[in-house]
Amino acid sequence: MEKDNAAFALLAPALQKWVFKKGWTDLLPIQKKSIMPVMQGRHDIIISASTASGKTEAAFLPALSAISNAKDASGIRILYISPLKALINDQCRRIEDMAGELKLCVTPWHGDVDSNKKKRLMKDPSGVLLTTPESLESMLMNNSFWLKRALLNLSYIIIDEFHAFMGTQRGYQLQSQLHRIDNICGHLIPRIALSATFSDPKAAMSSLRPRLNVPCDVITGENRGDTLAVQLRGYNLDPDQPDDSEKSGSQKYENDNTTKSKWIADDIFRLMRGSANLVFCNSRSLTETLATALQDLSKKNFVPNEFFPHHGSLSRDLRESLEKRLIEGRLPTTAICTATLELGIDISDVHSIAQVEAPLSVASLRQRLGRSGRRDHMAVLRLFIPEYTRNSEQFNSFNLCESTFLSTAIIKLLLDHWYEPPLEREFAFSTMLQQTLSVIASRGSASAENLYSLLCATGPFSLCTPKIFASFLHDLGNSNLITQLNDGTLTLGIDGEELVSSWNFFSAFETPSEFTIEHDGKVIGRIPVTQPLEIGMNFLFAGHGWKITFLSDSQHIIGVKPYPHSAVPLLISGTGGKIHDRVRETMFELYCGGDIPKFLNKTAHINFVRGLMTFRRFDLEHSRLIRAPDSLFIYPWKGDRIMRTMLLMLRRKNCKGRQDGSHLYLAYTSEDSLAQAVRSILDEGEIPGSELASRVENLNTDKHDEYISTPLKRLSYAWSNLDIKGALRCFTELSKELKLPPSHPFVPVDAAPPAKLD
Numbered sequence: 001m002e003k004d005n006a007a008f009a010l011l012a013p014a015l016q017k018w019v020f021k022k023g024w025t026d027l028l029p030i031q032k033k034s035i036m037p038v039m040q041g042r043h044d045i046i047i048s049a050s051t052a053s054g055k056t057e058a059a060f061l062p063a064l065s066a067i068s069n070a071k072d073a074s075g076i077r078i079l080y081i082s083p084l085k086a087l088i089n090d091q092c093r094r095i096e097d098m099a100g101e102l103k104l105c106v107t108p109w110h111g112d113v114d115s116n117k118k119k120r121l122m123k124d125p126s127g128v129l130l131t132t133p134e135s136l137e138s139m140l141m142n143n144s145f146w147l148k149r150a151l152l153n154l155s156y157i158i159i160d161e162f163h164a165f166m167g168t169q170r171g172y173q174l175q176s177q178l179h180r181i182d183n184i185c186g187h188l189i190p191r192i193a194l195s196a197t198f199s200d201p202k203a204a205m206s207s208l209r210p211r212l213n214v215p216c217d218v219i220t221g222e223n224r225g226d227t228l229a230v231q232l233r234g235y236n237l238d239p240d241q242p243d244d245s246e247k248s249g250s251q252k253y254e255n256d257n258t259t260k261s262k263w264i265a266d267d268i269f270r271l272m273r274g275s276a277n278l279v280f281c282n283s284r285s286l287t288e289t290l291a292t293a294l295q296d297l298s299k300k301n302f303v304p305n306e307f308f309p310h311h312g313s314l315s316r317d318l319r320e321s322l323e324k325r326l327i328e329g330r331l332p333t334t335a336i337c338t339a340t341l342e343l344g345i346d347i348s349d350v351h352s353i354a355q356v357e358a359p360l361s362v363a364s365l366r367q368r369l370g371r372s373g374r375r376d377h378m379a380v381l382r383l384f385i386p387e388y389t390r391n392s393e394q395f396n397s398f399n400l401c402e403s404t405f406l407s408t409a410i411i412k413l414l415l416d417h418w419y420e421p422p423l424e425r426e427f428a429f430s431t432m433l434q435q436t437l438s439v440i441a442s443r444g445s446a447s448a449e450n451l452y453s454l455l456c457a458t459g460p461f462s463l464c465t466p467k468i469f470a471s472f473l474h475d476l477g478n479s480n481l482i483t484q485l486n487d488g489t490l491t492l493g494i495d496g497e498e499l500v501s502s503w504n505f506f507s508a509f510e511t512p513s514e515f516t517i518e519h520d521g522k523v524i525g526r527i528p529v530t531q532p533l534e535i536g537m538n539f540l541f542a543g544h545g546w547k548i549t550f551l552s553d554s555q556h557i558i559g560v561k562p563y564p565h566s567a568v569p570l571l572i573s574g575t576g577g578k579i580h581d582r583v584r585e586t587m588f589e590l591y592c593g594g595d596i597p598k599f600l601n602k603t604a605h606i607n608f609v610r611g612l613m614t615f616r617r618f619d620l621e622h623s624r625l626i627r628a629p630d631s632l633f634i635y636p637w638k639g640d641r642i643m644r645t646m647l648l649m650l651r652r653k654n655c656k657g658r659q660d661g662s663h664l665y666l667a668y669t670s671e672d673s674l675a676q677a678v679r680s681i682l683d684e685g686e687i688p689g690s691e692l693a694s695r696v697e698n699l700n701t702d703k704h705d706e707y708i709s710t711p712l713k714r715l716s717y718a719w720s721n722l723d724i725k726g727a728l729r730c731f732t733e734l735s736k737e738l739k740l741p742p743s744h745p746f747v748p749v750d751a752a753p754p755a756k757l758d
Contacts, residue, residue: 427715
C-alpha cells in the first residue's frame with residue numbers, strides 16, 4: 001500500500017486533485033503500476049488490459065505529470081496516435097479534462113478537424129497532439145521542417161488500440177513513421193502502446209519497435225472477474241433451392257443474403273429490441289440486408305425502429321449520427337455493423353454483442369466482445385451461425401457443420417486467452433512504396449543508399465535486401481514514379497508527383513475492390529474476392545457453376561463459361577483465407593473429443609451432433625483422406641497458409657482441386673494419381689515459394705501493388721501466404737495413409753499430430 005501511495009505521490013499535484021474531483025477513491029491496479037515506468041521514460045512500455053480498464057489514464061496521468069515538470073520546454077510534448085478519427089474525438093474530451101488541470105493544450109488533428117485549430121498549432125506547437133497515421137503521413141511529407149521544430153522536445157509517443165495495427169499494412173506504415181520521427185528528433189522517443197491483452201507479449205514488443213534492442217516493459221491488467229454469457233444459435237439453409245431464373249446473377253447473390261437474414265433477423269428482433277447492442281457481420285452486403293430486414297420487422301410490428309447499419313461505405317453524417325446515439329445511450333439502439341465499430345468510440349453501455357456467421361478470428365472476436373460488459377463486467381455474446389445443406393456430392397463437408405465447429409473452436413480459444421500472433425515481418429512492398437515516395441517528397445530528393453538505410457537497414461522493411469531494394473526502385477522508375485537526377489539522387493517522376501498529390505495517398509490500406517464476373521459480354525455479378533484465383537478454376541455463383549477462362553487483375557474482371565459439374569462459392573467474406581493452424585487443430589480436438597458445449601441452442605446442438613456423426617462415419621480421427629467414387633477429400637486440420645500451399649503443390653502436379661472450408665477437394669482424381677503427386681512432391685522437397693506463387697493470377701492484393709513487378713509480388717505473396725515446410729509435413733503424414741515408402745529429400749521437423757490444449 002505504501003508503494004502505491006508513493007507512486008500516486010509522483011503525479012502532478014493538479015492531477016492528484018483531478019483524481020479526487022472525479023470521485024475516485026483509488027486508482028485501478030494497472031494505473032498504479034504504470035506511474036513509475038512511464039514517468040521515468042527510459043523504456044518502451046506496453047499497457048495491456050481488457051476494454052474499459054483505465055488504460056488511457058494509466059498512460060496519460062504519468063505522462064502529463066512528467067512533461068508538467070519541464071514547462072519551459074516548448075513544442076509538442078506528447079504525440080498520440082489512434083487508428084480511428086472517432087476514437088480521437090472521444091479521447092480528446094478525456095485528455096483535455098486531465099490536461100486542462102495543467103494548462104496544457106490538446107489538439108486533435110485529422111481530416112474532420114476545424115482548420116483554425118490546426119493553424120493555431122502550426123503557429124505555436126505545444127502540449128498534446130492527437131492524430132491518425134494518415135494525418136501523420138501528411139505532416140511528415142508536407143510539413144517536415146515544421147515537424148522537426150515542433151517535435152524538438154517530444155517526450156512520449158502513445159499508440160492507442162495498438163493490437164489493431166499489428167501485422168497490417170497500416171501497422172508497417174506506423175512502424176516506418178515512428179522510425180522517421182526518431183530520425184527527425186535525433187534520438188529514440190519512448191513509445192507507449194495501449195492494447196487489449198496479448199497471448200504472446202514478445203510479438204507485441206517486436207511490433208512496437210522492430211530491429212532495435214530497446215528495453216520494453218509490459219504492464220498487464222489484473223483479472224477483473226468478468227463474466228461471459230454466450231450462446232451459439234444454429235440455422236439450416238439451402239442456398240441451392242430453386243429461384244427465379246430471370247433474376248440477374250447479382251440479384252441471386254443478394255437473394256442468398258436475404259434468405260440468410262430472414263431467419264436471423266427474426267431472432268435478433270426478438271432478443272435484442274429494447275436495449276443497446278452491436279451486431280457484427282463479415283460483409284457490407286449482409287450488414288445492409290440484415291439491417292433492412294430488421295427495419296421492415298419494426299414497421300410490420302408498428303414499433304419505432306432501433307436497428308441501423310454502420311459500415312465504411314455510408315456517409316460520415318450517417319455513421320456519426322448512429323455513433324452519437326450509441327454514446328448518449330438514451331434510446332435503445334442496435335447497430336448492424338462491420339469491423340467499423342470493432343474499435344474506438346466509448347459507447348455508453350452495450351448490453352450484448354452478436355456475431356453473424358463464423359467469426360473472422362479469435363483476436364477479432366476478442367476485440368468485438370470488449371465492447372460489451374464495460375460497466376457491470378458481464379459480457380453477453382450471441383453467435384448466429386448458419387449451416388448449408390447442398391447436393392449429395394458435397395454432403396460430407398457440409399454435414400461436418402464446419403461453421404458450428406469453427407465458431408466453437410474460436411470461443412474455446414478465446415476462453416483460453418489465446419489469440420493469433422501476427423507475422424513478425426513482411427515485405428509489404430505496397431507500403432514501402434508509399435514510404436519511399438513520402439520520404440523523397442519531404443526532402444525533394446534522396447539517394448538510394450539513404451532510402452535503404454532509413455527504410456530497410458534500420459527501418460521496418462528489414463526483409464528487403466539491397467538487391468531486392470534495387471529491383472524495387474527499378475519498378476518505381478519503370479512506372480515513372482521516380483526519376484534520377486544528374487547528381488545520382490532520386491526525385492519524384494511525373495506519375496509520382498500525381499500519386500502523392502492525391503489525398504488518398506496518405507492511407508496505406510484500401511478496401512478490397514470488387515471483381516466483375518462476365519460471360520459472353522454480359523455482367524452476371526460483382527463480388528469482392530479474398531482467395532487466390534487462377535485460370536481453369538471453377539466456382540459456384542448465382543446458382544450455377546462457372547469456370548474461369550479469363551482473369552484481369554488490373555481491370556478486376558473475371559471471364560467465365562458455364563461449368564456443368566459441382567462447384568462451391570468463392571470466398572467473398574468471412575475469414576478471407578486466414579484461419580490459423582491452432583484454430584483448425586482445436587476444431588479437430590472438438591470432433592475427436594465429442595463433448596457437446598452447453599452454449600448451443602437446439603438447432604446448433606443438432607448441427608454439432610450431425611458433424612460428430614459424419615466425422616466418426618469417415619473415421620477422420622485416424623484418416624486424413626475420404627475416398628468418393630470420382631473424387632477425393634483431404635483433411636489436414638491445418639490453417640489456410642498450409643492448405644493453400646498444399647493446393648498449389650497439387651495443382652503443380654496436375655491434380656486439380658480447390659479448398660472448401662477445412663478440406664481440399666480433388667475432383668476426378670484417383671487415389672493412384674494422388675499417390676503419384678504426393679510422391680513427386682516429397683521427392684522434390686522444398687521449392688521456392690515464388691515458384692508456387694506463379695500459379696496465382698490475382699497478386700494485386702495491396703494498395704500500390706500495380707506498380708510492383710510480378711517477381712517481387714510473388715516473393716511477397718509466398719512469404720505472407722504460404723507455408724512450404726508445413727505443407728510438406730502434411731504430405732508426409734498423408735503418404736503414410738497412402739502406404740508410400742519413406743521419402744528422403746524432406747525430413748519433417750517437429751512433425752506431430754495436432755497439439756492438445758492444456
